Amino acid sequence: DIVMTQSPDSLAVSLGERATVSCKSSQTVFYNTNSKNYLAWYQQKPGQPPKLLIYWASTRESGVPDRFSGSGSGTDFTLTINSLQAEDVAVYYCQQYYSSPLTFGQGTKVEIK
Amino acid sequence: QVQLVQSGAEVKKPGSSVKVSCKASGGTFSNYAITWVRQAPGQGLEWMGRIMPLFDKTNYADKFQGRVTMTADKSTSTAYMELSSLRSEDTAIYYCARDDCGADCYSTWWYFDLWGRGTLVTVSS
Numbered sequence: 001d002i003v004m005t006q007s008p009d010s011l012a013v014s015l016g017e018r019a020t021v022s023c024k025s026s027q028t029v030f031y032n033t034n035s036k037n038y039l040a041w042y043q044q045k046p047g048q049p050p051k052l053l054i055y056w057a058s059t060r061e062s063g064v065p066d067r068f069s070g071s072g073s074g075t076d077f078t079l080t081i082n083s084l085q086a087e088d089v090a091v092y093y094c095q096q097y098y099s100s101p102l103t104f105g106q107g108t109k110v111e112i113k
Numbered sequence: 114q115v116q117l118v119q120s121g122a123e124v125k126k127p128g129s130s131v132k133v134s135c136k137a138s139g140g141t142f143s144n145y146a147i148t149w150v151r152q153a154p155g156q157g158l159e160w161m162g163r164i165m166p167l168f169d170k171t172n173y174a175d176k177f178q179g180r181v182t183m184t185a186d187k188s189t190s191t192a193y194m195e196l197s198s199l200r201s202e203d204t205a206i207y208y209c210a211r212d213d214c215g216a217d218c219y220s221t222w223w224y225f226d227l228w229g230r231g232t233l234v235t236v237s238s
Contacts, residue, residue, distance in 0.1 A: 040224040042158075049208050049228035050150075050158065061226065093158055097222040101174040102148075102160040 002026050002096050006105035012113040019081040021108045023094035028074045031098065038098035041070055041079045044107075045090045053092075054079065086112060115140035117147075117209050117229035124235045130197040133232045135209030137190040142166055146212040147192040148225055149183065151205040161207075164192055165218045199236045206231040 003026040013019040029038045037057035042050035052061045054070035057077055067082040081088055089112060094105040120134040135147060148163040162173035166185040173181055182195045192209060210225035212218060 038222065042225075049210075049231055050225075051228070052224060052226045055224040055226075095158070095224070097224055100172060100222065101176070102222060104158040104160070107157050 001101055002029065002099060002103050004094055004096055004103050004105040006092075006094060006108045008108060009106070010109040010111065012111045013081075013084045014113045015086065016083050017113075019084050019088070019110050021079040021092050021094075021110070023072075023077040023079070023105050025075045025077075025096055029096045029098035030074050037073050037077070038096055039070075039072070039077050040095045040097065041068075042093045042095065043088075043090045044093065050093065081110070084110070084112070115211075115227060117211065117227060119207075119209060119229040119232045122233040122235070124237065125199050127200055127236055127238055129199050130195055131199060131234050132193055132195040133207050133209075133234070135192045135194070135229050137192075137211075140190070142185070142190055142192070142211070143187065144213070144215045146214060146218045146223065147183075147185065148210045148212055149181075149194045150208045150210060150225070152208070152231075153202070153205040156205075159205075161194070163212060166192070167216075168219055170219070196234075199234075201236050204234065204236045206233050208232075 005024045007022045039057040041054040044050040058070045069080045091107045116138045118136045118138045146163045146165040149161040164171045164183040185192045208231045209229040211227040212223035214223035
């Protein structure tokens with residue numbers, strides 16, 4: 001199984017500042033055949049289902065604000081939230097869909113400082 | 114606008130089974146797969162498996178193999194997840210989610226672009 005490890009477990013950022021969440025996979029999620037990283041990011045607010053933010057490691061889902069961006073390749077990935085807004089308070093999960101079983105990181109809680 | 118509408122909360126006894134439904138409202142799921150993910154109280158997300166109605170094919174996580182059955186009724190655009198031999202550790206919110214992978218569903222895994230609101234299953238004696 002591919003283990004996904006996020007850091008930190010939680011972070012507090014001032015409004016308007018940048019939040020950075022790291023995600024590392026225990027093996028590569030880069031598929032050479034199509035040159036894609038099988039890595040997604042989700043946002044989950046309390047009492048709500050997860051919401052897709054980013055797929056293929058860096059492609060923003062339609063309707064997601066452009067302050068959210070994803071980067072990285074292979075085994076190391078980053079979710080960046082530029083200019084944090086109050087509505088961004090949530091838990092963020094990375095997920096690999098390279099191989100079964102599909103696995104998620106443990107989540108990173110983002111709060112306002 | 115497609116929505117995934119899940120069935121209501123359930124309370125079950127240990128050792129029993131539960132069947133949760135997920136209806137694609139406003140569309141059909143002929144071109145995608147339906148994945149099931151669960152979340153125990155205060156915990157993270159756990160992938161259980163998926164069904165591809167177009168191919169009548171299922172994939173289950175090893176952890177749930179033998180205990181979970183995923184089915185789909187294409188005529189009503191409804192997917193089902195049945196979990197048997199319930200124990201207290203199965204208490205969780207069960208989500209269905211869409212893999213919009215089309216024909217690629219057969220040969221690859223995908224991300225989940227649409228989620229149901231979840232069904233709380235409580236296992237208690």
